[in-house]
Amino acid sequence: MNARNIFHATLFGIAAMMLMSSCSDPEEDLDISFLDVDSETNAIDQWIVQNYTNPYNIAINYKWVPFELATDKTLVPVKEEKVIPVMTLVKQTWIDPYVQEAGEDFMKINAPKQFVLVGSPQYNNDGTMVLGEAESGRKVTLFVINDFVKTDVPAVKQMLHTIHHEFAHILHQSKLYPRNFKQITPSGYTATWYNTADEDAWNLGFITPYARASTDEDFVEMISTMLVEGHDGYEAKLGKASASGKALLRQKEAIVVAYFKETWNIDFYQLQQTTEEAIVAATK
């Protein structure tokens, strides 16, 4: 490259820079919302900020946002009157027990950052329905909120099962559970898990039919069942299992307890007791 070309290249560079800089406009406001900016925050919004967003940096979408949800499903938004009761109960029976046993920081770091609330269930084409789902450890979607009644313990437990289930996914997605968990019941996993009766699942060494879906689901179903059903509820299920099924479930339980202790420094049985007490208190 001779001197002349270098000169030209430099000139070209300067010109290009001029071209760019000459068109920037420091006063331009690019921050115009496509959303309706006139909406005021109401009491529900303030409650969410105080109880979820400020302490744990969690956002709760209770108003309809179509893009947060499956666009090929028919769903409806929540009834406003359900938002605070549901989220109060969730805080008491999920956040508070973990905070008590693992500390504030644990929840601040690991809690999913977004809850999306949906009024109805989400029906699948095979007749099953989705009660909750989690995405990349960041977002948890809760369905069927419009049917929420605090004192309806089975329904509350079903919802909490979903939350503890999804939160357990987040935990194992950030730090994997020991591989030998996958080798306890390797042949029992199936895509048509929903054809399994509870008793059959227990006898095969699975705590719920859904645990048969995959090893990850198996792992988090163990955690959520043990936490939400409490010690007695869990033991009752094991009591109905066959001897071989029970032995397999005990092996899985041991791995879960060890995982919580070694990976997160949480005494799982203590957490189980705290959660159980919290559920009893919250559903009164």
Place this chain on the structure above:
Amino acid sequence: MKNIFIYIVALIAVACQREDDPLLMGRPEERVEQILKDYRQQLVDAPSGWKGYLFPGSGGGYSFYMTFSNEGRVVMLADINADCQVKPFESSFRMEAVQRPSLFFDTYSYLHILSDPDPDTVGGTQGHGMNSDFEFAFESTQGDTIKLKGNQHGSPLLLIKATAAEGEALRRGDLSVLQKGIVGYKDKNPFTYLQSRDGKRINTSFNLEAKTFSLSFKQADSLNIQTTPFAYTTSGIFLQKQITYRDVTFQEVFYDAGQKFYVMVDGGRINLVPSPDPIVPLHLVLGIDFTTVSVPFEPLPGWSPLYTNARLAIHNALLEKGVGLSNIELAFNPQNKTMTLDVFMQAGDGGYYLGRYQYAYTKSADGVFKFTRYEEPTGNAKFIEEDMAPFLFYFNSSRFRMEYLKTDDGFVAQLKCVESPSFYFSGNFGSAF
């Protein structure tokens, strides 16, 4: 090389010209923001609220009364059920530009009942509800009317500014009063027609269950028909689509205190005339006014001795098997040209059993039905097939005519066997179950 410099200089000059150019319409996002603000203002600026007519994908129409506030709140009444008609419900709304400027009803309200995928809420199919919407794109506004269209299922929503009097009537619950009035009128006057200027009687039918209105007349051997869903208003019914017969065009059918239906055409009132007799033959309104003929166990006018005897023979034979004969229902599907013959049997404990026979049918221009069994009976139907023979014999081998029969209480459907004129029977319109 020189050329390049000229280009660059020219580029700089051109690229920066924008600064001095007064924009004619503003930037897209500013314009969208302004549009949303304008629409919102329009919704809020209705002191007596809005009448809303929503036509979900599964058919029929629903009436709403909505008042929008500056704080993003909407209060509504609806004619979905008795509660919705009288208890105002408050929820939130917002405006958002998605593909198009849209109105979102973003927390649960009466509107969402129609969309609810849980079939226990209002019916519809599981996972789909009534294929209705609660996010709507603005299509057009004209005077006091805003036309919107659902973003997910495309169901049309029409908002019309209510007058003070209409607002008051809606809050008072006049919608249900009128609805009851129309149901009562329809019971007394099953047949109404419009007298057209060319001397024809144009049949008007109101299917109150499906919430559809039809205008029909006989043309050669078939029925020329226009059908459209409707929603109740405080003064009658509002049709989703305009109905036209020659020079008569209307979108609303009014119902007044004198208990008369009428339409307004060019400022003139044309009454719907109640008729003591059917206006079009029964076989032509199959699938429009009714799909099922239900033959009860208790005798109806229009039964021949031969049928009455057959019914008794069947009943006695079934009693041997521990059940008694209840209704026999003929459920027609005019689209597929099939007819399901359902035999209901009642057991001693009050429970019902069903035997089902499947027929395909053809219909001649003058209304003669020929049935052909297309599936061998199974289950209960097979179990009682021999007992049912005195009845099924005619369906398996003969043709039938179906006609109106006037009784003291109104009308029933009468089926007459063509080959065996002494075999005829009648049934009520609509399933008894």
